[in-house]
Amino acid sequence: MEDRSHLTTLKGAYDHKMMEVTLRVRRYAGEGARAHTETYTVDVPVTATLLDCLDEIKDKQDGTLAFRKSCRMAVCGSCGMRMDGGAVLACKTAMKPFVDAGHTVTVSPMGNLPVIKDLVVDMAPFWSKIRAIKPYLDTGGAKAPEKEWRVTPVQGHLVSKEALCILCGCCVSECISMESDPDFLGPAALAKAYRFVGDVRDGDTRARLKDLSGAHGIWDCTRCYFCNQRCPKGVDPRDAIAKLGAEAFREGLTRDEGARHAKVFVNSAHKGGFLRETELVPKTIGPVAAITQIPFALQLARAGKVPNPLAPHKAKDNAEVKRLWKLLESQAPKQKERANSGAPIDGTES
Amino acid sequence: MRAAIEAKRAGVDVAVVSKLHPTRSHSGAAEGGINAALGNATDDSPEIHTFDTVKGSDYLGDQDAIEIMCREAPGDIYELEHMGAIFSRFADGRLAQRPFGAAGAPRTIYSADITGHVLIHVLYEQLVKHDIKVYEEFFCTNLVIDDGRCAGVLAWDVVRGGVHAIEANHVILATGGVGRMYYGTTNAFACTGDGMSLAWRAGVPLKDMEFMQFHPTTLKSNGVLITEGCRGEGGYLRNSKGERFMAIDAPNAMELASRDVVSRAEWKEIAEGRGVDGCVLLDLTHLGHKKIETRLPGSRELALDYAGVDPIRDPIPVRPGAHYHMGGVDVDVWGESIVPGLWAAGEVACVSVHGANRLGGNSLMETITFGRRAGQAAAERVLAEGDTGARIERSVLEDERNRINTLLNATGGERPGAIREQLAKTMYDKAGVFRTQSVLEECVEEVHALRERGRSLRIEDRSSLFNSDLVQALELESMLECADCLVTGAVARQESRGAHARIDFTERDDANWMKHSLAWNDRGEVRLDYKPVTVTKYQPLVRSY
Numbered sequence: 001m002e003d004r005s006h007l008t009t010l011k012g013a014y015d016h017k018m019m020e021v022t023l024r025v026r027r028y029a030g031e032g033a034r035a036h037t038e039t040y041t042v043d044v045p046v047t048a049t050l051l052d053c054l055d056e057i058k059d060k061q062d063g064t065l066a067f068r069k070s071c072r073m074a075v076c077g078s079c080g081m082r083m084d085g086g087a088v089l090a091c092k093t094a095m096k097p098f099v100d101a102g103h104t105v106t107v108s109p110m111g112n113l114p115v116i117k118d119l120v121v122d123m124a125p126f127w128s129k130i131r132a133i134k135p136y137l138d139t140g141g142a143k144a145p146e147k148e149w150r151v152t153p154v155q156g157h158l159v160s161k162e163a164l165c166i167l168c169g170c171c172v173s174e175c176i177s178m179e180s181d182p183d184f185l186g187p188a189a190l191a192k193a194y195r196f197v198g199d200v201r202d203g204d205t206r207a208r209l210k211d212l213s214g215a216h217g218i219w220d221c222t223r224c225y226f227c228n229q230r231c232p233k234g235v236d237p238r239d240a241i242a243k244l245g246a247e248a249f250r251e252g253l254t255r256d257e258g259a260r261h262a263k264v265f266v267n268s269a270h271k272g273g274f275l276r277e278t279e280l281v282p283k284t285i286g287p288v289a290a291i292t293q294i295p296f297a298l299q300l301a302r303a304g305k306v307p308n309p310l311a312p313h314k315a316k317d318n319a320e321v322k323r324l325w326k327l328l329e330s331q332a333p334k335q336k337e338r339a340n341s342g343a344p345i346d347g348t349e350s
Numbered sequence: 351m352r353a354a355i356e357a358k359r360a361g362v363d364v365a366v367v368s369k370l371h372p373t374r375s376h377s378g379a380a381e382g383g384i385n386a387a388l389g390n391a392t393d394d395s396p397e398i399h400t401f402d403t404v405k406g407s408d409y410l411g412d413q414d415a416i417e418i419m420c421r422e423a424p425g426d427i428y429e430l431e432h433m434g435a436i437f438s439r440f441a442d443g444r445l446a447q448r449p450f451g452a453a454g455a456p457r458t459i460y461s462a463d464i465t466g467h468v469l470i471h472v473l474y475e476q477l478v479k480h481d482i483k484v485y486e487e488f489f490c491t492n493l494v495i496d497d498g499r500c501a502g503v504l505a506w507d508v509v510r511g512g513v514h515a516i517e518a519n520h521v522i523l524a525t526g527g528v529g530r531m532y533y534g535t536t537n538a539f540a541c542t543g544d545g546m547s548l549a550w551r552a553g554v555p556l557k558d559m560e561f562m563q564f565h566p567t568t569l570k571s572n573g574v575l576i577t578e579g580c581r582g583e584g585g586y587l588r589n590s591k592g593e594r595f596m597a598i599d600a601p602n603a604m605e606l607a608s609r610d611v612v613s614r615a616e617w618k619e620i621a622e623g624r625g626v627d628g629c630v631l632l633d634l635t636h637l638g639h640k641k642i643e644t645r646l647p648g649s650r651e652l653a654l655d656y657a658g659v660d661p662i663r664d665p666i667p668v669r670p671g672a673h674y675h676m677g678g679v680d681v682d683v684w685g686e687s688i689v690p691g692l693w694a695a696g697e698v699a700c701v702s703v704h705g706a707n708r709l710g711g712n713s714l715m716e717t718i719t720f721g722r723r724a725g726q727a728a729a730e731r732v733l734a735e736g737d738t739g740a741r742i743e744r745s746v747l748e749d750e751r752n753r754i755n756t757l758l759n760a761t762g763g764e765r766p767g768a769i770r771e772q773l774a775k776t777m778y779d780k781a782g783v784f785r786t787q788s789v790l791e792e793c794v795e796e797v798h799a800l801r802e803r804g805r806s807l808r809i810e811d812r813s814s815l816f817n818s819d820l821v822q823a824l825e826l827e828s829m830l831e832c833a834d835c836l837v838t839g840a841v842a843r844q845e846s847r848g849a850h851a852r853i854d855f856t857e858r859d860d861a862n863w864m865k866h867s868l869a870w871n872d873r874g875e876v877r878l879d880y881k882p883v884t885v886t887k888y889q890p891l892v893r894s895y
Contacts, residue, residue, distance in 0.1 A: 007784040047571035059767030063810025063819040076374040136475035137434030150443030
């Protein structure tokens with residue numbers, strides 16, 4: 001018989017080129033303890049990620065180090081943490097570039113969430129916001145077809161980015177609105193909300209948008225774009241928030257101060273080609289409330305930060321602005337074709 | 351989650367206990383898709399799906415169970431779609447279906463290459479909708495069997511510490527597989543066979559444990575899986591000479607032969623020196639930028655992140671890695687075990703629909719269909735029987751607290767990580783794609799020695815706050831028990847069938863071995879026993895692709 005014994009074990013299966021990585025890790029043993037930084041050096045394969053390094057520390061050097069992990073392939077969302085001050089998924093962050101650059105990274109827990117221990121944060125506030133946006137499909141009483149709802153690839157594409165979200169919290173960690181208002185729904189929950197608002201099968205669009213347009217909702221985003229920058233999956237939560245704003249406008253939900261603020265910007269630019277800043281406050285918060293802001297306005301005026309309210313504030317030629325306006329307007333309705341296509345087509349008719 | 355949703359809908363008080371937040375479970379990593387004979391792409395039927403699955407199982411799957419899954423799969427898919435699952439579509443809006451290995455028709459429904467992700471999120475959404483209580487980050491340390499029936503679970507609160515008793519008339523295990531006992535596995539860190547080991551300790555046999563599927567296309571750096579969808583979309587496998595070596599073992603199906611067949615062909619290429627740095631090459635370059643970007647964006651991202659290769663320009667080095675455990679808790683077609691009140695569904699269970707080898711796209715379908723069935727059947731039982739009086743005695747809880755405290759305060763001994771690494775290498779080297787008597791016997795001895803070493807561990811974290819050091823020690827215990835069951839079964843099975851390929855017994859032996867193995871717990875040792883395979887219509891044939 002042919003000798004096939006060489007087949008049982010692969011030679012060289014564990015051969016990896018190695019490198020040495022040094023990390024500074026923020027440690028915190030829980031309530032009452034003092035946070036401090038510890039430095040570790042590990043020997044790992046050149047392909048190692050930040051998570052591989054932490055794992056090596058835990059196995060071989062310091063079993064007390066706490067961090068979450070599971071899939072190690074950027075899909076479960078467990079290992080969000082900060083590296084050099086910005087949120088990353090540890091399992092998606094290759095260490096070789098930092099080693100090559102001779103840079104020692106500092107690892108700390110995510111921001112905007114209470115720290116439990118070391119790199120582990122309390123995700124409870126995060127999940128409560130996800131639950132708050134009614135995170136499930138509601139067809140609005142439409143009876144489900146016998147087979148599938150018909151959704152064309154183009155319609156499905158509307159939520160394809162939001163569908164990528166793994167709820168890791170990296171966006172929330174970096175959200176500056178949430179820093180000043182912990183009740184702000186935040187980028188993850190709002191992206192999840194658009195995943196339903198943009199779903200042609202969902203029949204609860206108006207009610208959803210109404211809820212989302214209120215306090216701590218879509219208009220409280222300061223558009224800093226850190227969420228887009230830090231999302232490890234390309235969800236672009238800020239874009240989702242912008243889409244929610246546009247949908248809310250189309251539904252005529254413009255009563256929120258934030259919405260009115262946006263509207264003044266747009267109308268003013270449309271009319272005169274410029275933003276009329278003196279109109280901004282009264283039109284956003286109303287003339288009566290604006291009176292209370294007069295002392296603030298005078299302070300600004302004294303500092304030379306208020307343009308002459310009586311001077312004409314108009315661009316010489318704003319035809320270009322109007323052309324752009326028209327172009328954008330013609331494109332907007334294509335965002336969601338619910339109105340034209342009606343409710344989803346029953347999958348039984350083929 | 352699927353079982354919990356079904357039970358809750360039936361009006362039963364239900365809770366989910368999970369060592370992770372529910373969306374962190376490893377089903378979310380499934381990429382390629384889920385199989386149901388919808389016939390949206392070409393003509394297809396549950397009967398053809400059944401035959402493909404029976405043949406794929408190398409005739410070890412129970413044909414009644416396979417018939418049930420293939421018949422009920424389409425309805426379950428439509429239901430997932432109605433729940434809100436975001437699937438890829440054909441131009442006319444129907445669910446798209448693509449070809450997968452060893453399937454007679456394009457049968458795999460998918461969501462680009464993030465199908466598992468989409469499904470786990472839609473199930474979590476339904477969990478929220480149905481207001482189902484979740485004990486997040488609670489690690490089950492033991493089942494409580496009282497007077498011969500399951501009375502609930504004991505669980506360690508990972509975040510805050512402490513052992514808690516959670517009483518239940520019925521417990522459904524849905525804890526997934528045990529890939530982490532192998533080096534270079536595709537599985538998450540969490541896949542440590544906890545549920546199998548819980549059931550085994552509680553006196554339920556584990557079935558067909560020797561069958562561990564090796565996925566043909568995993569990355570060398572960390573075992574991450576590159577979906578079979580890559581080959582479904584037309585990718586080639588090449589050796590160092592550029593040859594499409596599948597022409598030798600599967601001239602018809604080529605790269606889309608069954609996973610066990612492809613893994614063996616690759617392993618042989620690498621072992622015989624026709625590999626590239628211990629891998630073969632998965633070549634997608636001819637598919638073009640657009641197809642890779644639209645159909646396989648996740649795979650491209652994984653190759654870029656973990657292999658530093660852009661598949662649009664260069665082939666991806668891949669090798670076989672432990673991926674899916676066909677074996678598991680012995681249950682019937684409703685998911686019920688021999689212990690009343692104890693059920694199992696998904697990879698932790700062995701019904702068996704996958705037999706000796708699972709087809710790509712059948713595992714997500716199994717979790718959904720048999721998860722639903724287990725939830726439904728357990729709920730019916732609750733409604734019919736009422737409270738069975740399941741109670742966990744104070745003394746039982748105290749005993750478990752003492753056990754965990756002893757482990758927590760153990761001094762001396764070895765770090766769990768050291769034993770885990772040794773186990774993973776032993777399994778990969780000695781119970782891998784090709785197996786033989788003498789090497790398997792060494793493996794059994796080594797696993798026994800590791801189990802012995804595993805009895806004295808050194809936990810460095812003694813706190814009760816998010817103590818993952820303790821959790822990893824508990825997980826190691828599960829893996830060691832599962833490994834023992836696996837190798838004991840493997841050394842006994844003197845034939846080659848599906849994923850169990852013996853180089854000393856190269857043929858399938860239906861006369862002696864067309865039977866399920868059962869690994870029982872005999873005072874901590876593994877005792878083997880066998881039971882027949884259920885055959886309905888399909889008599890065993892030679893399996894070629």
